[in-house]
Amino acid sequence: MSKSKPFPAIHGGCYCGSTRYRLETAPLFCHACHCQDCNKQTGSVFACFTTIETDFISSIGATPPKIVTTPQPAGFPRHEASCGKCGTRLWTSGDRAPVTVDITTGTLDLPEIMAPDLHSFIESKVSWIILPEGTKTCKGQFDYKEHWPRSSLKRLDAAFQRAKARQQAAKAAISAQDSEEEKEADKTPTAQTPDEKDAVVEDDEEFERRFRETEIALQQRLEKLTLRLNENEKVQGDDLRPETTTAIGGSGMRRTSYIV
Numbered sequence: 001m002s003k004s005k006p007f008p009a010i011h012g013g014c015y016c017g018s019t020r021y022r023l024e025t026a027p028l029f030c031h032a033c034h035c036q037d038c039n040k041q042t043g044s045v046f047a048c049f050t051t052i053e054t055d056f057i058s059s060i061g062a063t064p065p066k067i068v069t070t071p072q073p074a075g076f077p078r079h080e081a082s083c084g085k086c087g088t089r090l091w092t093s094g095d096r097a098p099v100t101v102d103i104t105t106g107t108l109d110l111p112e113i114m115a116p117d118l119h120s121f122i123e124s125k126v127s128w129i130i131l132p133e134g135t136k137t138c139k140g141q142f143d144y145k146e147h148w149p150r151s152s153l154k155r156l157d158a159a160f161q162r163a164k165a166r167q168q169a170a171k172a173a174i175s176a177q178d179s180e181e182e183k184e185a186d187k188t189p190t191a192q193t194p195d196e197k198d199a200v201v202e203d204d205e206e207f208e209r210r211f212r213e214t215e216i217a218l219q220q221r222l223e224k225l226t227l228r229l230n231e232n233e234k235v236q237g238d239d240l241r242p243e244t245t246t247a248i249g250g251s252g253m254r255r256t257s258y259i260v
């Protein structure tokens with residue numbers, strides 16, 4: 001992978017600061033979930049997630065995240081990363097495991113730019129959280145094929161291809177090792193080493209493309225944030241009525257105005 005220039009930094013970490021991470025690309029999708037499972041797991045009344053390819057999240061803190069793997073009745077096992085010291089939940093692999101992770105948006109250093117693109121399980125949202133007009137919502141779980149941008153679906157497909165290529169390389173390495181052992185011949189590895197298997201093989205052109213895409217995606221999120229803040233300021237400026245107040249929603253939520 002080219003390291004010719006620093007990648008746009010998106011950092012996050014746990015409450016105590018010993019577990020830190022960095023995103024190497026822009027999110028595929030951001031969503032809020034109002035289901036009861038998320039409420040119980042987070043101890044909040046809704047959860048916010050920032051989804052990214054597993055390949056593009058790096059641990060950079062003093063303490064690597066603690067990974068707990070739980071087998072699921074159907075589908076892939078679930079991996080949950082948390083801080084081994086303070087217990088902050090950092091990310092979990094979801095239905096698309098192991099190629100994507102859902103980062104808990106509140107652990108990002110700048111969650112403000114990762115406003116949810118969609119609110120799911122809207123039917124179980126608590127009534128005292130008021131979403132801004134025009135917020136995209138859906139009942140129950142959302143279908144990512146329907147809601148993710150086309151560029152994210154292309155990135156997901158590329159992530160599956162990389163995972164498949166790594167699996168094939170691992171199989172080739174095992175069979176090469178077996179035949180070498182049988183022959184008791186030259187031990188020079190003919191396939192990728194374990195380190196290489198885990199790395200994303202990316203030439204300069206691909207790095208440049210990912211760099212540009214990330215810059216554009218973050219720029220768009222920043223522009224949306226600026227618009228929201230400007231709208232909010234306008235509401236505050238125009239609104240001199242005493243019965244109106246302005247509140248800020250939870251992690252990653254938009255600023256919301258409501259009448260009390």
Ligand SMILES: [Zn+2]
Pocket residue numbers: 014015016017018019083084085086087088
């Ligand atoms: Zn911690």
Ligand SMILES: [Zn+2]
Pocket residue numbers: 033034035036037038039047121
């Ligand atoms: Zn949920």
